[in-house]
Amino acid sequence: MKAAVQPGQQAGLRGREIDTAHANLGESEFTGPCLNQGNELSAVERHVPIVKSLVCQDEIATQLFASALAAQPALRHAFIELHGELGAGKTTLVRHLLHALGVQGRIKSPTYAVVEPHELPDFNIWHFDFYRFSDPREWEDAGFRDIFASPGLKLAEWPEKAGALLPRADLVIRLEVQPDESRRMTLTAQTATGEALLQGLPRETSA
Numbered sequence: 001m002k003a004a005v006q007p008g009q010q011a012g013l014r015g016r017e018i019d020t021a022h023a024n025l026g027e028s029e030f031t032g033p034c035l036n037q038g039n040e041l042s043a044v045e046r047h048v049p050i051v052k053s054l055v056c057q058d059e060i061a062t063q064l065f066a067s068a069l070a071a072q073p074a075l076r077h078a079f080i081e082l083h084g085e086l087g088a089g090k091t092t093l094v095r096h097l098l099h100a101l102g103v104q105g106r107i108k109s110p111t112y113a114v115v116e117p118h119e120l121p122d123f124n125i126w127h128f129d130f131y132r133f134s135d136p137r138e139w140e141d142a143g144f145r146d147i148f149a150s151p152g153l154k155l156a157e158w159p160e161k162a163g164a165l166l167p168r169a170d171l172v173i174r175l176e177v178q179p180d181e182s183r184r185m186t187l188t189a190q191t192a193t194g195e196a197l198l199q200g201l202p203r204e205t206s207a
Ligand SMILES: Nc1ncnc2c1ncn2[C@@H]1O[C@H](COP(=O)(O)OP(=O)(O)O)[C@@H](O)[C@H]1O
Pocket: 056, 057, 058, 059, 060, 061, 062, 084, 085, 086, 087, 088, 089, 090, 091, 092, 093, 157, 181, 182, 183
């Protein structure tokens, strides 16, 4: 599917101002650098996850968070996993993120197709939903290996259903429904790209 988007319409990539009234990014938890791991370890192996946690009171807050994420340059080539039960808000977050990046029109959920591609002028996006994924042969047959080997943004709902076939995600987002129906999002950076994404997000977004 080709999205008819003009470069100037990518509001999320212009670093627009975020209204911070709804989200709270203040509960950050930082871990220090890993010491004494030896020179033979790669940067990724030495990497210590950075975790941020925020509560989105309603869908508008989720939309604002998506706009903040969309404004991060590192997002263009990131792989993001979205975890959470049915109805937690994974697809809703992806839809807001894609709109903020400039994807126009109705954004289909990929549940039946497993993957829904979106093309922007500058980069490609693949939105996966592995909920119905059960046959590992489909991984090769459908070209998923090639997708993960190519540049672009990859977003995956139900990544646990694809298990070890998936590469290491740059960012893991866990969504949890709170008793008051707000959503807690826990963001874990697993690579330098994920770390750049988290560090680019506003530290404190309560107004
Ligand atoms: N803070 C919030 N963020 C996202 N969605 C919310 C929020 N509060 C309520 N919702 C609602 O929860 C539902 C989430 O559905 P969906 O995104 O399809 O979940 P999932 O993809 O995780 O199964 C939507 O109807 C959405 O409007």
